[in-house]
Amino acid sequence: MTNVVVVGSQWGDEGKGKIVDWLSERADIVVRFQGGHNAGHTLVIDGVSYKLSLLPSGVVRPGKLAVIGNGVVIDPHALIAEIDKLAAQGVKITPENLRIADNATLILSLHRELDGIREDAASNSGTKIGTTRRGIGPAYEDKVGRRAIRVMDLADLGTLPAKVDRLLTHHNALRRGLGETEVSHQAIMDELSAVAERVLPFMDTVWLLLDRQRRKGARILFEGAQGTLLDIDHGTYPFVTSSNTVAGQAAAGSGMGPGSLGYILGITKAYTTRVGEGPFPTELDDEIGQFLGERGHEFGTVTGRKRRCGWFDAALVRQSVAANGITGIALTKLDVLDGLDELKICVGYMLDGQEIDHLPASQAQQASVKPVYITLEGWKESTVGARKWADLPAQAIKYVRQVEELIGAPVALLSTSPERDDTILVTDPFED
Template sequence: MANVVVVGSQWGDEGKGKIVDWLSERADVVVRFQGGHNAGHTLVIDGVSYKLSLLPSGVVRPGKMAVIGNGVVIDPHALVSEIDRLAKQDVVVNGDNLRIADNATLILSLHRELDALREDAASNSGTKIGTTRRGIGPAYEDKVGRRAIRVMDLANLETLPAKVDRLLTHHNALRRGLGQPEIAVKTILDELIAVAERILPFRETVWLLLDKERRRGARILFEGAQGSLLDVDHGTYPFVTSSNTVAGQAAAGSGLGPGSLDYVLGITKAYTTRVGEGPFPTELNDETGQFLGERGHEFGTVTGRKRRCGWFDAALVRQSVAVNGTTGIALTKLDVLDGLKQLKICVGYELDGVRIDHLPASQGAQARVTPIYETIEGWEDTTVGARSWADLPAQAIKYVRRIEELIGAPVALLSTSPERDDTILVTDPFED
């Protein structure tokens, strides 16, 4: 039995919710390994929708263990709100089905404020990143700056004031520079104490827990947030998130060694979308782009922000396949393309008159590339609800096969509607 890592192959919003739900039903443990509550997905189970942003998808299924790893930054108040919201849907989240790494970093109100202050300032200077203003980046900065407050710190109120004071030495200097009032130690202490009793029952030495689960033969599913092209190292920097989103982070962000990651499933949309600022070579600012957005219901689960839409970029996904060591992809939203007479696939770029086969790392070069397209005939018949290759139009199959050739990875699952059963299974990642 394999342990499976699920990552997005593009800029996020690839439709991970349905695929992760399908996999989590068959997993024993579901681990979230990076990011914060700045991204999310919607699970639909027996007609009921569950919107998750911090909690791993395993929490909505009985008998599953959900784990938030050390690579995640946690807003404790947002987490409590999410748990309470699920309780209203008769989903009980307690210490039996949720464990949180005791060394995970906490997001505080000062992180959210700093995030917003920077975005507002950047809006005026034209350097806006397009963050969700939820404090993710500033929290990761404190983590690598070795001044973060972590889950385990909530258990020791005697040593907590000194740690908060050290944190505020940094943040109050920033606030003074931004013309903002300083924050008192007591303000942050009160904020943390108010939520400590709700968070501490979930505290766990996660690397040890996962090692035990692995040794007993449990199926472990690792789910990330955002997409590979938002990775802080490998994405379209600086228009990226603040963490590593690629498959390798599943090991670092959970404490389970990379040798235990058996299958990497790249969730890949049949076209391309992006939220926020940054380069997007295949973006369509025309009727086709509007068609994709409306047909695909392209609005963010967490923020509600409209997504930018464009043709499938095989060069980008090929890059993601290489960086992630992708074993196979789950191709989603094929049905959104139904009825288009012609489809285009980006197979490479032209940069300053030279053809290249990957997106360069330079921000300036990314802004100058133009896509090189290959045109493929579309299909009139519907793909909605197809559950076998025989149910698909011939041109749809040709489109899928061409994508496989261009990205260098096979399609393991093919999604043909938001319904979880409308999926063509080619390879079972847990049994590969």
């Protein structure tokens, strides 16, 4: 048996929620290792939808331990609201099924405000990134700047004033420069004091907890947010998120060593989507793009923003396979392609008259590349609900095999509808 890391291999929104939920039945512990409540996914269990943004998927499964690792930035108000919302749906969250790393960074109101101020200014200057305005980036900045307030600080309100002073020295200087009113020391103290009682019962030394559980033989599922092409280092910078989204972050963001990670499962949509600004070589601004968006219900779980849609980009996913060390992929939303006469797959790009096999790191070059396509015959039969290879049309199987060959990784799972049981299992990652 092995541990499993789940990462998105594109720009996020690949359908990780269903796959993580499917895997969580086989896991003992589900660990969220990066990001914040800027990412979200929907779980459908026995006809009930649960929308999660911050809490790991394991919280909706009885007998599972959900863990928020140190790599996550936590808005305590969003955390409490999500806990209360699940409680209203009959899912009780207690320290028995949720633990939060004591050294995780908190998102405060001043982070959300700064995020919005910057995005508004960027909109006016044409440099908008398309953030969710939830304070994720500014919170990570404070973490790296060594002035963050962390979960453990809520337990020692006596030492908090000096830390708040240090934080405000930075933020109020920024706000003055931006023509905004300063934040008062007392306002931040009141904000932190108000949430301490709800958050602290879940606090734990997560690296130690996970190490002990690993030694006992527990199966651990590491759950990432967003996707590889939104990674702060390996993504389409600057149109990226503020954290590392690749599989290596599962170790750093949880406190477990890389040797404990095991199987790396890349969740991969059978076409391509992205939300927000930034390059998208295979984007379709035509009736096929509209078809994919409508058939695939392509709207963001957190923001409700319409996703941009395009053909499958094998060159991008091939990069993700390398950056993550992906063992196998879970191919999702194959059914959305049902009925199309032909399908295209991007296998590389043209840049300045030269064909290249990867997306360059340069922002200008990313905006200039043109996709190189191969064309495959589509299929008219439905793949919805298929649970074995024999249920799939021959052309659908051919498409899947072509994807495997082009990205250099096998399909471990194939998803054919939003329902969790409509999944073709080729390899169980926990048993590989």
